[in-house]
Amino acid sequence: MTSSVFETSAPSRTSSDFTAEVVVAARRQEADGVVGLDLALPSGERLPAWTPGAHIDVELPNGLTRQYSLCGDPADTGAWRIGVLREADGRGGSAWIADELAVGDTLRVRGPRNNFPLLPAARYVFVAGGIGITPLLPMIRAAVAAGAEWELHYGGRTRASMAFLAELAPHGDRVHLHPQDEVGLLPLAAVLGTPAADTLVYCCGPAPLLDAVEDSCRPWGPGALHVERFTAAPRVTDGEDSTFEVVLEQSGLTLEVPPELSVLEAVENAGVxxxxxxxxxxxxxxxxxxxxxxxxxxxxxxxxxEKAANDTMMICVSRCRGPRLVLDL
Structure with a gap:
């Protein structure tokens, strides 16, 4: 999940160390292949606050952990709502939720974490593809509350596969639906063809859509486009990975990270x-x-x-360009 490469000033990412067992308080079929879940604490206590764009980690009984965008109302501290697309070719997480999870069952969750925050603007263009509508729903709510101008362009395979349409209907002609079987692909040239200085573009969906939106927004300049990716970026490297040294400052350990291990794996293998x-x-x-x-x-x-600042790294995938890294671990 990410903010766009076109940003020049990074919004602050927020996270919470909150971890708890939650109960499935409600379950709805939001569209063909999309299940909506309300998650609440069994005690009825309030859940941590969150902001539009946030997601939670959901730990599944089959050992998988998945991230799902919170798509309800941030003012509702009694329950967190997520939308889950059943991925037929996935690794089993969404299929388990769609086929097995029932009201009253419990899940372990962690978060919320926000890598996709909504920045203030006079006007927004929201672009969603499929289940990518989920993080945009609370953003739209926030835009309405702030009195900002906005429009949503929402694409999907079919109208029946597009979730939360009833929730969007009251917004009238601000919402533009683009079912592919009816009207074809999202008309990005028309939607994003004219840059506007007072407008931010927020997009979430499958990788081909995000790539196309990034191409369409290049004339908009730095800071205009913000995207969230659910899948890893294609790996681009100048050559084979090499071995390097990682010093864990707090732990007083020095580790060797060979090409076949990530920094995260090396750190975990060292018991940190x-x-x-x-x-x-x-x-x-x-x-x-x-x-x-x-x-x-x-x-x-x-x-x-942020990458140029070299202040932080995601140790699950990123590596060292030289012989040595020192981390605050």
Missing amino acids: PVLSSCTEGTCGTCETTVLEGEVDHRDVILTDE
């Missing part, structure tokens, strides 16, 4: 506890402060400015 989740550079859970050394950044979270 580190929070992690996706292991693909998309969730931000393992972000670690860098004290010395040049990082080879391979995540899809940090902006170009």
